Amino acid sequence: MVNKKIKLFLILSSLIFIFFTFYLGLNKNNYYTTENIVYKKIENFESYEFFSNKKINFKNISPDKKYIILNIWSSWCLPCRKEHKNLTELRENIEADLIGLNYKDKFENAKSFLSELGNPYDIIIKDKNGLISIEIGAYGVPETYLINNINKKIIKKYLGPINEENIKEIQSLVNQ
Amino acid sequence: MNNKFNIVYLLIFFIFINYSFADEKIKRIDKVSKNLRCLICQGQSVYDSQSEFALSIRDLIIKKIDEGQTDEEIYDYLKVKYGDWIIYDPKLDKNTILLWSIPLILFIFGGLLIFRKVIIIK
Numbered sequence: 001m002v003n004k005k006i007k008l009f010l011i012l013s014s015l016i017f018i019f020f021t022f023y024l025g026l027n028k029n030n031y032y033t034t035e036n037i038v039y040k041k042i043e044n045f046e047s048y049e050f051f052s053n054k055k056i057n058f059k060n061i062s063p064d065k066k067y068i069i070l071n072i073w074s075s076w077c078l079p080c081r082k083e084h085k086n087l088t089e090l091r092e093n094i095e096a097d098l099i100g101l102n103y104k105d106k107f108e109n110a111k112s113f114l115s116e117l118g119n120p121y122d123i124i125i126k127d128k129n130g131l132i133s134i135e136i137g138a139y140g141v142p143e144t145y146l147i148n149n150i151n152k153k154i155i156k157k158y159l160g161p162i163n164e165e166n167i168k169e170i171q172s173l174v175n176q
Numbered sequence: 177m178n179n180k181f182n183i184v185y186l187l188i189f190f191i192f193i194n195y196s197f198a199d200e201k202i203k204r205i206d207k208v209s210k211n212l213r214c215l216i217c218q219g220q221s222v223y224d225s226q227s228e229f230a231l232s233i234r235d236l237i238i239k240k241i242d243e244g245q246t247d248e249e250i251y252d253y254l255k256v257k258y259g260d261w262i263i264y265d266p267k268l269d270k271n272t273i274l275l276w277s278i279p280l281i282l283f284i285f286g287g288l289l290i291f292r293k294v295i296i297i298k
Contacts, residue, residue: 133232134236140227140229
């Protein structure tokens with residue numbers, strides 16, 4: 001009798017344990033989380049300016065601006081095409097420089113992308129093999145970062161194309 | 177006679193089946209990338225995937241190996257950027273102690289059950 005009770009207790013407790021393990025584990029969304037890199041500093045990197053091919057240092061970008069917005073884009077990326085008008089709108093209504101990071105792109109394709117849709121970027125930096133994006137902690141294109149330009153820390157990260165709501169949020173963060 | 181030779185060939189084949197002529201660096205790149213999760217793919221490692229993300233990570237591994245970094249240093253670098261989730265083989269620490277100890281506990285528990293059953297039957 002006592003043995004049976006112990007068995008029942010053991011089975012029940014292990015069932016409850018398994019249930020909660022799965023409940024917590026499966027609810028946790030591990031994909032595309034941004035928490036790992038927000039508030040982290042972006043280490044300095046060196047690359048080339050898109051049009052002039054001049055060497056450029058991340059730490060020297062827009063020295064007079066308090067905030068910069070870094071947008072990773074590519075001409076082959078369809079969502080980038082979609083978000084482009086939002087980026088243009090954002091750039092027109094904000095006191096921050098918009099930096100484009102051209103991700104794994106062909107120069108000619110990127111140029112025709114910009115001449116077709118307009119160029120909202122203050123500076124475009126090349127990321128030929130995607131290593132700069134990894135240095136920043138990006139998953140792919142498009143991604144947008146609001147960065148404190150004084151200490152180079154990431155304030156906010158947006159995965160995927162930015163929308164009207166994101167624009168409002170970025171504006172309120174910059175105007176704080 | 178012929179049969180004997182066939183057996184020798186077969187033996188040689190089985191001895192060298194795991195041996196590859198790829199050099200050390202490629203082996204290391206493969207080893208590291210097999211232990212890294214391709215974060216934007218479903219259930220693929222960086223080694224398996226052909227996504228832009230995985231290709232970039234592989235470029236990064238090559239760069240870091242050329243710089244003379246160890247596997248651990250590469251994992252730590254990526255962990256800072258992308259979190260522990262990127263590593264398939266989690267290290268033993270206070271967060272993963274349950275993960276590592278439960279199979280062992282279950283194994284011992286199961287062994288005890290079987291042992292008791294055997295003794296009872298005897």
